[in-house]
Amino acid sequence: MSDSTNPPTPTPERSSAAAVAAKANATAYLATIPPEIESGRHLLQRYSHIAAEDVDAHIFRIRDKAWAVFPYGCIGNFWFLNLQPLLQDDLFQRVLYRLRSPGSTESFLDVGCCLGLVVRHLAAEGVSSERLYGTDLQPLFLDLGYELFCDRDMAKSQATFVAGDMVRDNHDAAFQPLVGKIDVIYATAFFFLFERHDQLRAAKRMVSFLRSDNPDAMIFGYNNGKKIPGWEKYVLDVESWRSMWDEVGEATGTSWRTEMEMEVDGEWIKVKFAVYRAL
Numbered sequence: 207m208s209d210s211t212n213p214p215t216p217t218p219e220r221s222s223a224a225a226v227a228a229k230a231n232a233t234a235y236l237a238t239i240p241p242e243i244e245s246g247r248h249l250l251q252r253y254s255h256i257a258a259e260d261v262d263a264h265i266f267r268i269r270d271k272a273w274a275v276f277p278y279g280c281i282g283n284f285w286f287l288n289l290q291p292l293l294q295d296d297l298f299q300r301v302l303y304r305l306r307s308p309g310s311t312e313s314f315l316d317v318g319c320c321l322g323l324v325v326r327h328l329a330a331e332g333v334s335s336e337r338l339y340g341t342d343l344q345p346l347f348l349d350l351g352y353e354l355f356c357d358r359d360m361a362k363s364q365a366t367f368v369a370g371d372m373v374r375d376n377h378d379a380a381f382q383p384l385v386g387k388i389d390v391i392y393a394t395a396f397f398f399l400f401e402r403h404d405q406l407r408a409a410k411r412m413v414s415f416l417r418s419d420n421p422d423a424m425i426f427g428y429n430n431g432k433k434i435p436g437w438e439k440y441v442l443d444v445e446s447w448r449s450m451w452d453e454v455g456e457a458t459g460t461s462w463r464t465e466m467e468m469e470v471d472g473e474w475i476k477v478k479f480a481v482y483r484a485l
Contacts (some may be wrong), residue, residue, distance in 0.1 A: 213282065228277040235273065235282035239265060240475055246287025246323060253330040256354040268354045270320065275346045280395070286320045289327055291394070296425055301390055304422075305333045315339040315415060317372065317408075318396040322351035322409035325365050338365040339384060345369035369478060372411055373404040381411070388415040394427035402442070402450065409454045426480040442477075443468065451481055 214229065239247070239262060247265070250256045256264055265287065271418050272281045280286050292298045305312055305328065312332070316324045319340030329335045342348055348367040352358035370380035397405050399412045409425075416423040444449065444466045451462040461484035469476045 213270075213277065219345040224276050230274075231277050231279045231282055234279035235277075235427065236284065237344065239284055242290055243284045243287045245289035245293060247282075249283045249287075249289065249323075249327060249330060252354070253326055254354075256320065264354075268321070268350055272347060272350050275344055275350070276319075280320065287323060288325065291428065292327065295478075297478075298392075301392075301426070302328065302331060302333070304390070305337070306331065311337070312420075313337040313339060313387055313417075314390045314392065315384065315388045317341055317342065317391060317393040317412065318343075318399075319348075319367070320351075321347055321354050322365070322367060324392060325367075326351075326355050326357070329363065329365065335363055335365040339368070340365065341368045341370060341372070341381070341384070343369070343371055372449075373400060374407075374410040381415070384415045386415070386417055389417055389420050389423050390445075391415065392427050393425055395430065396427065397442075398429040398431050402446070405442070406450055406453060406457075409450065410457055413454060413458045413460055421483055423483055424480060424482050428476060428478045430477075447479060455484075 213232065247261050250261050250264065251258055254378075265284065269281060269284060269286075272286070301314070304310060306312055314325075314337060316322070316339070319325060319342050322340050325335075325338045325340045328338055340348070340351075345429060347370055351367070355363075357363035366378055366383060367385060370378045383430065393408075397408065400408065412425055416425075447466050448464045451464050455461045463482045463484040465482075466478045467478045
């Protein structure tokens, strides 16, 4: 466990954005690991071979290092180790079946992968890590992922991680290894970080990653958002989501079919989505 219930003291080189986020997300910095993280704790034992009695101390140590990089709420509350949404998602389980099918050569990309939980889960479930990819804005998160999962030098860890900005206007050479290589893109807790113009940029970039010769290529995930004034800019409704992908199709010479389920629970909104090629 960490030495203090207080978040790590920000270092001088941290950006003003990080300082603002640290203040805004201070209540998300938990002193205990919530029960929802049990699935992630188990993964660290069976994939990373960390002894049960050492797992919690390891989690706290990495959490505090990640918080010092950038204090996202999902870091402070340990949600970067929560596998429950995947385990309970029928669509994700169908994708897992596709990836594990005998002879499958399909590749998987987790956009906004944070410390790389989903990629390691798939590897632990028997998907060849050579077909697994992750990308995140924060290169230090990717580096901490190796430390968290103890697989920097593991022969079985051949996954590719790329640091880059999905919403930059100009061409980012860092993403070149992904262009035309991906069959399935997982983009959970990603789109709601941006307003529509940046969501559009990210979506067009994702299309560039997908294999043009796979009619079953797809993008899926979910977004969560708080129902506060202006939430529609970040968590799009069914019609806005369809309209955005129509615009993506026009800009990229492609055509897409969208599915979306929106659930409102008090002040929170949860959206599950999938985007398929329109045949």
